[in-house]
Amino acid sequence: MSSRLSLSLPLPTLRALLDYHADCECACDPADLADQAIREWLQRQHDLQRPAGRRGYLWKTVFLPDGTRLRISTHAGAHHAEIVGNELVCNAMSMSPNQFVKASLGRVRNAWEAIYVQMPGERQWKNATRLRYEAAAQARRLQQRDAATSIVAAPPGFPSQPRQAALVLQDGKLLLPQLRPDCEERRRTYRRAEDLLLD
Structure with a gap:
């Protein structure tokens, strides 16, 4: 049980x-x-992370659709891989991005920094780190939009949500989070009145 x-x-x-x-x-x-x-x-x-009806590889938070090309450039030349179905394929072998980096460079390195990605239908190669940040920013925007639409007002005297995530809807207006009354700013009594730099 x-x-x-x-x-x-x-x-x-x-x-x-x-x-x-x-x-x-x-x-x-x-x-x-x-x-x-x-x-x-x-x-x-989990289903929303992978677009419906689309095949591709889900690399942490970044969805790489079928046909996406991956590249690692070294002094000896460029190494390529491709997303085929739901697999990342390099030299007819299915592998993870980390394994692709290790097979290409001969050593372990941060795959997000080493791999450049070309999405299907695009000409530009983007660093995987940039795609990761774009995906995180998109997820934050969706989360903020959902939070703003599903706010439930707390009853009087009930502590509000934590101030990092709190958005207050009052009279149809969206207000920024406020500090709690018991969290006053640090008083300046413990700070030096002046700093003296003597030569």
């Missing part, structure tokens, strides 16, 4: 789950229904 852990849910979400449980007259426990909902959400998140 797997161990269980309690999670706090917003009241509207819990109410919607219990209403659904009552309407569908499921024989399962509400906790099992919540577990199933979370598992399905996680599966959707």
Whole structure:
């Protein structure tokens, strides 16, 4: 039997789950229904990382579609690999980006820095690190957009979310996070009044 852990849910979400449980007259426990909902959400998140109906290689957060070319340049020449189906293929062998770097250079090196990528239909080669940063920026933009659309106001007196991720919706206006009242700026009493540089 797997161990269980309690999670706090917003009241509207819990109410919607219990209403659904009552309407569908499921024989399962509400906790099992919540577990199933979370598992399905996680599966959707994994499916969203790989575009539907497209074949390609998912390298951490970067999706390389079928037909993408990879290149490593050395003093001896350039080494190439290609995405064929869902595999990275070099010299008729399926391998990971790290293995491609090791086979090309003869030593281990950071694959993100060594590999240049040419997407299908493009002429320009981009460094893999640049693609990684672009993918991370896109994920942040999507996350911020989703967070802004799904904000639930906290009841009065209830502590707000952590200030790094908190966005406040008040009277239809999106406000920047505010410092908590108990987090005042450091007082200047412990700082030197002046710095003297003597020759």
